[in-house]
Amino acid sequence: MDFEDTPEEAAFRAEARAWLEANAPSPEDARKMGRETTNEAESLKRAKAWQAKKADSNWACLHWPKEFGGRGATPIQRVIWEQEESRFAVPRGFFEIGLGMCGPTMMNWSTDAQKQRYLPKMLRGEEIWCQLFSEPSAGSDVAGLRTRCERDGDDWIINGQKVWTSGAHYSDFGIIVTRSDPTVPKHKGLTFFFIDMKSPGVEVRPIKQISGTSNFNEVYFTDVRVPDSQRLGKIGQGWEVSVSVLMNERLAVGDAPGPGFDEAFALAREVELESGPAIRDSNVRQKLADWYVQSRGLKYTKFRTITALSRGAVPGPEASITKLVSATNLQNIASFGMDLQDMGGSILDPEVAPANAIFQQALLYSPGLRIAGGTDEILRNIISERVLGMPGDIRVDKDVPYNKLPTGKA
Amino acid sequence: MDFEDTPEEAAFRAEARAWLEANAPSPEDARKMGRETTNEAESLKRAKAWQAKKADSNWACLHWPKEFGGRGATPIQRVIWEQEESRFAVPRGFFEIGLGMCGPTMMNWSTDAQKQRYLPKMLRGEEIWCQLFSEPSAGSDVAGLRTRCERDGDDWIINGQKVWTSGAHYSDFGIIVTRSDPTVPKHKGLTFFFIDMKSPGVEVRPIKQISGTSNFNEVYFTDVRVPDSQRLGKIGQGWEVSVSVLMNERLAVGDAPGPGFDEAFALAREVELESGPAIRDSNVRQKLADWYVQSRGLKYTKFRTITALSRGAVPGPEASITKLVSATNLQNIASFGMDLQDMGGSILDPEVAPANAIFQQALLYSPGLRIAGGTDEILRNIISERVLGMPGDIRVDKDVPYNKLPTGKA
Amino acid sequence: MNFAFSDDQNMLRDQAAKFLAARCPTSAVRKILEGEATWDKALWDGIVELGWTGVAIPEAYGGLGLGHLELCVLAEELGRVLAPVPFSSSVYLATEALLLAGSEAQKQAWLPKLAAGEVIGTFAVAEGAHQPTSRSLAAKVENGRLDGVKLPVPDGLIADFAVVMARTSTDAGARSASLFIVDLNGPGVTREAVKTIDPTRNHATITFKGAPAEALGGTGEGWALSEAVFDRAAVLLSFEQVGGAQTALDMAREYAMGRYAFGRPIATFQAIKHKLADMFVALELGRSNAYYGAWALASGSADLPVAAAGARIAASEAFYLAAKENIQTHGGNGYTWAYDCHLFYRRSKLLALTIGSAPHWKELLISRLEARNAA
């Protein structure tokens, strides 16, 4: 056990650091590249420029194979790059879904010509991609989706609605799974495409969340025409393609963003209770200790994973543990922080509430983190089935034609 | 809302109190009537004498109809009697299953002649009854039982094993559900009897629990002969009879016995931590507050139930809530009490550990309370299905012949 | 023994439920959420017309002279629909403060107007995002003039007057403060809305600069009186919380029954069934503690301080759990602005804080049990 870099790792780190120090934007410029700024168009422009710059020096996407402009980096190298890049706080939000999910999907399932056409521009940030899976009536049960595709000559016609599509409004392309045959059991009647998001009949509407922000969209498809050449995988093979994409999603999910142990500890040191400083209250101290230990447990679990990956192990369900624990803790810490602020804990004004009201904000967005990317309940299923090898839930829908399944009203 | 007795209630209370004051055993004698004494035979003798005395004055079993020697009492009257009797701490453990479950079953399903023969002796404590339902491979799933009954002329021959039978070793009779037809779905092939526990082929063995005590038995049946006249309900109607019995069980379950808020509060006032008296520690105080509020919630829920019953409502699932909350809390309080005792918390010697080691003892027996009479998981099912009206779990065993069901190895 | 509401009280409940179902659908609450108004004035007028503002005010002061049990019944129904009106501020807090501490003249002056809905009151203690303590309290009254800043003041933009806690001694400690009645439409008062997690209930920052202040209760009794007022409000709020929790549980149940995944209603999954069972258990514990609080409040029992703390702790827990897990049960839809789940979640946390957080009340409860034990 050893936290030091090997000589090879140290050399890689030095190289990354040198390039970043020479090229990274100033903190002020970096802030202007985030997805959640007030001027999205400007952010997008700056972010694309930075992505292109990274691509020019082969830092755009470390885990892609070299043939597509990646670096074919080891897991440890990716971690080292992330550590170094994070010191400059350059947002990567615009490109994450494309590079993390859509790119690998295209590499696996598209033609060589398509790879040549789309991957380099995706890598350079010239074209942005999104992922169109979830539907209003198909959340945890993605394969229950209703969006139809029907063959029309060399094309397909798509009708339906997707939901929770991050970045749909600024995306150029998207990957989408649709139902081509409702008369067979649900996993068997799906077909997968990539589509041009600027096609006629595609309409994007933002979804307002509890927190008041809109990080996701609904996307409506009305007679959207897609050439058959943009089909990925065979007709009816859409579920297999989707599963290969979702495996990448699990890897991408990280710690819940927001107040954690550090912020709760700082708040407890700041706040005065009738009995004295909150940090002297043993109830506060016991809770802080729990959160410290859990957050450290997640951190060291990540170290263990990286070590295993660097020795050739296949990615496991560690991301499920991280999301399950950190989203729940975030909600609890938010509530706790507000309790510490007592009667005034409801104040959402960042000028008034301690720590710029991050506890109050986290209370409002944390419920979403317990749902998006796999609910608590689905994550526990994943852990019990994929790690512990326990059987799946009893399936009543496996051998039933999709159009004979009960659908309910919600 | 009003905690005072109505005039009728006050009169009943006065009558009960007067009789108890004139007749109840001394505290010392009362202690000798418990099931958990070292000399069970002596306890049983004394308890039977007390039960007969109660029967002579019509106090033996308030909720039975008058025709069988009961009092046909209202729910409020039962509560008043329990309140008054509890002041004398006279154990009722030997007779509870008979009076609470077997008696009502006989009233519903046996012949008039049988009622005349068995109920008065049951009421007077002359004959003790037990209930034979659970089996090693049929716990939560009672209907999965394996014990066979086979017709032989006017008799039935029973072979198999029951388990978790409280009081089997001192019981004279028992009610038992058995499988008469393994070729039909499991709920349909059951037949119910009452049996003489002294019959040849009945063997009772105590089960040692974690706590080291043996409150339950295994009962083995080897070619036990039961006359068809002792069948309760029709052949194949055994599940219906069982359900009527189990409805009574839910009512009988009360608070988990052992350290609760009061004992935890007292311990916290007794124990010194490095920081000072434990009761000054805010973590301790917050936990105590939770337990106080929960125990009071259960108490007042009981008041609400009694009020509803006295207005003619049908007993609901309140007992499930009580058992679910109090068994879990008991385990938590036990663990908490031991934590307060720190390094010495493991000491089980009642001469050394505070409060006669009740926290340590409770740690050892509380896991059983989360299981016996319905596991936590079954109780949550009951609440969701019977109170909230949610659907049952998906059943794969409903229409399958019993002998075609998979059985596993445990 | 009789641990239930009477037939008359249940009839009042039915009437209230019918009235609120018609007049306060969630669309009405959403108007406030979206900032179309600060509060639902029309609903309030209807409430006043029904006499609810005077339910627990004696007839001698223009009220209906019913009791606190009737108020509990109404509170539960108001909580069920998240009524965006200043009922709790005016009725549970300001009115109770006057009933408890007002001189005969003050009662004569204010209670009939409160009963008739001619004025709306509130109660102003907090001074920012921290626990108000005898060391931190900054607002002060000297020579009948109040200086200081109170926030968040519930219904601060709506109320006509406030009962304000202010320092009357430079020492810290239990006798450092007193209560005052302050005309919010009078001189020396500036009000500004303050954003909270629940926009469906108005809150304000109120700045006092030499505002005329009339003592309510004796000098130095501010902490004790506000504790007594909060005990009463705790019981009444616990019924609002129970009402809100019941609606959240009902919503979760209905959604789970109608939402299908994997070819079956999600209500058939134990993860959902057991979640709802836990919500129900918490609600029952909350409801039963609230009932005991109602009895203690209505009967004038000496056990009120303990009963009120129990009701507040259990009901706060029940509502927050139900609201939080109702969102979870709704999955993706649950955290959209468009679904109503978040309205209950916001309100649950608001109510859990408004007269002090759960840790504060748990501390109070144990102190009170210690005192009872010592007595």
Place this chain on the structure above:
Amino acid sequence: MNFAFSDDQNMLRDQAAKFLAARCPTSAVRKILEGEATWDKALWDGIVELGWTGVAIPEAYGGLGLGHLELCVLAEELGRVLAPVPFSSSVYLATEALLLAGSEAQKQAWLPKLAAGEVIGTFAVAEGAHQPTSRSLAAKVENGRLDGVKLPVPDGLIADFAVVMARTSTDAGARSASLFIVDLNGPGVTREAVKTIDPTRNHATITFKGAPAEALGGTGEGWALSEAVFDRAAVLLSFEQVGGAQTALDMAREYAMGRYAFGRPIATFQAIKHKLADMFVALELGRSNAYYGAWALASGSADLPVAAAGARIAASEAFYLAAKENIQTHGGNGYTWAYDCHLFYRRSKLLALTIGSAPHWKELLISRLEARNAA
């Protein structure tokens, strides 16, 4: 970065697992449970023969001169099988105390014997069923003679000597006590078994009346030294706890897969699946914290106090949860004496208390983080 055990260490693990599977089945543990013996002497002899007692003792003192990582590997395997031997008392506590505080002469005198298994040591701090504090500590040493009563002393009937904490100043406070080496077979020592919740590990009440006591470390350093020893033991015990939790989870999984109810394995019910998922999550958090503790211990990191507290808190939680819910998963069988579930449950709570309870360690953790933050 490399956050895993080495190939050599994993080979040691495999050897240990094979040895313990053969020599320490639960039937061996049950012999101690049933009182047939105080400990498993034959198993201990095998352990000594393999050199485990000297793994972390330098070669200069007769040990194998490996390190604490190897000891962690062994601890996990010993925890997995609930080995009823005085390994933790002698190796994690007594040996570590000597390594940490012993004079050269003391090391020369004791370590070779400990490594060779010729003597067994233990560590005696507690004086009854309460937290030992600088106010409560009663055992005292004057003129090299120890008077007092220690209980529960782990392996107190088995050990040959004990490191004993005793008062050397009549004042309370951090410098009130010192550590002493006391020969338990010597004069002035009476021992008697004391019953604990886990009969598979011996504990004793030891009464000292003028027993000769030799100082270990400086006068007044007792509290600081025992804290340092407990930090080391906390890491090692956390591996025993992780091992125990893993076995409990494995048992629960195996039972759930093989037990059928309602025509299907109970492992298909979400209530069971999600329970086991939660056990696994707690175990992973425990294991990862334990790994960090191992790194801090083995590398001599200044972060050891924080790392040790983290390992102890997370591993105690993981083992207790796994053991408790393993019983629940087994249903009726789970709470019988005949099934092995309770052996793990008993051990989990014993280990969670033996060097101080979770609340105590959480308090320590936050104090240490405050100190680090202030530095």
